[in-house]
Amino acid sequence: MPNQPLEDDLAPAPVVVSGVVFAGKIWDVRRDEFEYNGSPIVREYLDHPGAVAILALDTHDRVLLIKQYRHPVRAREWELPAGLLDEFGESPLDGAKRELAEETDVAADDWAVLSEFYTSPGGSDEVIRIYLARGLTELPDPFERVHEEADMKIRWVSLDDCVDAVLERRIQNPSLVIGVLAAQAARSRGWASLGPADAPWPRHPSNWKTGA
Structure with a gap:
């Protein structure tokens, strides 16, 4: 909608399986399997405390x-x-x-x-x-x-x-x-x-x- 304020949407996808695949000194690498648009997807990402x-x-x-x-x-x-x-x-x-x-x-x-x-x-x-x-x-x-x-x-x-x-x-x-x-x-x-x-x-x- 063109008249709505520009804003990101928080929309966490349902996570089926999640685990740390690399435990680092400062932060970890995590692998998630999640459902999105009816399909299973696997992604790895840096798991960070902010x-x-x-x-x-x-x-x-x-x-x-x-x-x-x-x-x-x-x-x-x-x-x-x-x-x-x-x-x-x-x-x-x-x-x-x-x-x-x-x-x-x-x-x-x-x-x-x-x-x-x-x-x-x-x-x-x-x-x-x-x-x-x-x-x-x-x-x-x-x-x-x-x-x-x-x-x-x-x-x-x-x-x-x-x-x-x-x-x-x-x-x-x-x-x-x-x-x-x-x-x-x-x-x-x-x-x-x-x-x-x-x-x-x-x-x-x-x-x-x-x-x-």
């Missing part, structure tokens, strides 16, 4: 960025602070607060949902929620960082410069690309599109997946 990312914006409209090594793409890329939702019982908002503190030694007083997206819906059930964090303060005690985070760089960059970097294809990280474009659009509308920080997240697979 993640959060944080666009922390200061009073000068500067975005807090980190630069981190990502081995699958062999690149040190600029990103938003982000992390997995792999702590049992932790809410997405609490996970975002934890990740912002652990990766940047920063806390925020004002939180809102900026955007959400599937990273690769044809091969993964990973979903990411991006928060807008404002009212920023530095934490007195820095976190100890190891592995890829040991040499992480932190930089404040104006939102406009971030948008330019996206449009000129100088940065590639999807959370950063989506986050800064969403923030620019939301800012131009007086931030009216922001969602409550504790808004329900029906697209997170934990709300509908069976056979896990």
Whole structure:
């Protein structure tokens, strides 16, 4: 219907059999057999706990960025602070607060949902929620960082410069690309599109997946 709002439909197909075919260090590969349009279908996909990312914006409209090594793409890329939702019982908002503190030694007083997206819906059930964090303060005690985070760089960059970097294809990280474009659009509308920080997240697979 042309007059209806543009919106994805949540429509989980009935799963007949589901099992982990590869158990990884961080995430697994799952195989599902499900019924769709009257036919059995088998698909394998990355079984992911989901993640959060944080666009922390200061009073000068500067975005807090980190630069981190990502081995699958062999690149040190600029990103938003982000992390997995792999702590049992932790809410997405609490996970975002934890990740912002652990990766940047920063806390925020004002939180809102900026955007959400599937990273690769044809091969993964990973979903990411991006928060807008404002009212920023530095934490007195820095976190100890190891592995890829040991040499992480932190930089404040104006939102406009971030948008330019996206449009000129100088940065590639999807959370950063989506986050800064969403923030620019939301800012131009007086931030009216922001969602409550504790808004329900029906697209997170934990709300509908069976056979896990």
